Amino acid sequence: MYWAIKKRRLIREKFFQQNGGMLLQQKIASYKGVQDIAKIFTIKELKTATNNFHESHILGQGGFGTVYRGILTSGKVVAIKRSKIMDKGQVIQFINEVDILSQINHRHVVKLLGCCLETEVPLLVYEFVSNGALYQHIHRENKAAPLSWENHLRIAAETADALAYLHSSHSVPIFHRDVKSSNILLDDKYNAKVSDFGASRLVPLDQTLKTTIIQGTHGYLDPGCLPTGQLTAKSDVYSFGVVLAELLTGKEPIFMDGSGEWILLATYFVSSQKDGNLFGILDDGIVDDDRNRQQLLVVAEIARNCLEERREDRPTMKEVAKDLDSLKMMYEQSSSQHIQEETDFSLSGPSTSTMDPTLEIR
Structure with missing residues (x-):
């Protein structure tokens, strides 16, 4: 023994x-x-x-x-x-x-x-994060429930907030280096949780990270790091832009078109937007012409800015998080107002202007 x-x-x-x-x-x-x-x-x-x-x-x-x-x-x-x-x-x-x-x-x-x-x-x-990965919900894997536009917007804002924290609020900036929808988990209330930090790096302020081994996932990877091997906070911004495009279109980061050719979602998304065909490529499940058309345009613009080829033209994650959070708050306020109006109507009944004029008023 x-x-x-x-x-x-x-x-x-x-x-x-x-x-x-x-x-x-x-x-x-x-x-x-x-x-x-x-x-x-x-x-x-x-x-x-x-x-x-x-x-x-x-x-x-x-x-x-x-x-x-x-x-x-x-x-x-x-x-x-x-x-x-x-x-x-x-x-x-x-x-x-x-x-x-x-x-x-x-x-x-x-x-x-x-x-x-x-x-x-x-x-x-x-x-334990109970509702699986965002990827499963976007692409309907394992019978995952589809997400409402409200959830799409909130998850985008929460993910951006987490990445902004890593880049700006931590004592030493952290580059995630593998931002993608399968690394964004959802809890029982569909709150976002960024995961998988195996490829991440702590980087001293005002420095970039140069690496001989490019880590990341094809389709999400910043094209700017391929020739130089240099990763910056803007590399995460680009990957997040792909996630936004994924949320808006419901398409894989690399997908096959009708002719059997493999297409990069980032390129497809930017070119479609420039051609004025944005609403032709959006996921039908999130489009509500009466309420969120303008918001879809704004989120699409944020995604396009994140996908700029030149890193210096991309916003910071802090700027992206601020814009998405403002948009989320506006949507929540308009939803609350809409619900209140419906509640007031049901409690008070129809106005006299909509009543049958032949009815006697006692």
Whole structure:
């Protein structure tokens, strides 16, 4: 029993070192209050939470690995991300995600609860976000419910607010580097939560990030970074512009047209808008000529500005967030006024001008 316990402990220690445990501890220990945010989970806790990582607990799978739904002994529901076998570069990416999320506390950024380093593949534990990814709702995957224009507008504003916080309000700016609709999660009230910070980087003020490995997703990737390898806050702005175009049209970031040719949504969206064909490409489910035609035009203009080829011509995320938030507030106010008018009408009944003139007034 002694040697068996010792062997298991040595294996756990080996994995801890292999998964960058010491480097991770050094990084997060320097951030005040991080112990209140990140917790080190044991593998036993996470196996219990997921019924030994049973397939019935799988929330999603991809090239990155697998995400499981788990229930901790406290009753809290969590999402557990298990990556595939990692090389040294991926271990650094894992550490980077924990490091960055340990410093962020924002209502529209998915919250990191902790990690587990006792296994060959390290695990991340997040708050559970119940309504899946925005991508699923836009493209009707897994029977996801379609979203109203009000939800479209609010999700766009909340996502922009989170990215603006990363760029402007954090002590050291953070570039997300992989903004896309599948990395925007929705909670039970359809509030947006930006997720997946594995590719993100902390960047000192007034500096750009130069990288030899371009990370991001084709269709969302800033074309300006391809020749130079330089990423800036405006690279996230471009990717967000693609998300806005996706929300407005319901189309994939790269889609096939009627002739079988693959088309970049960003190029298609900008050219259609310039040709005056915007309403010909919008998703029918969000167009309400009586109430939101003008708002659709404004959001489309914001998207087009984000998709400018020259980075210096693009707005900042802070400017985008401000514009979208103002638009959201105007829509909410007009909706409240509309509801109030309908309520007043139903309570007071029809006015005398609409009554049958032959009726006797007593």
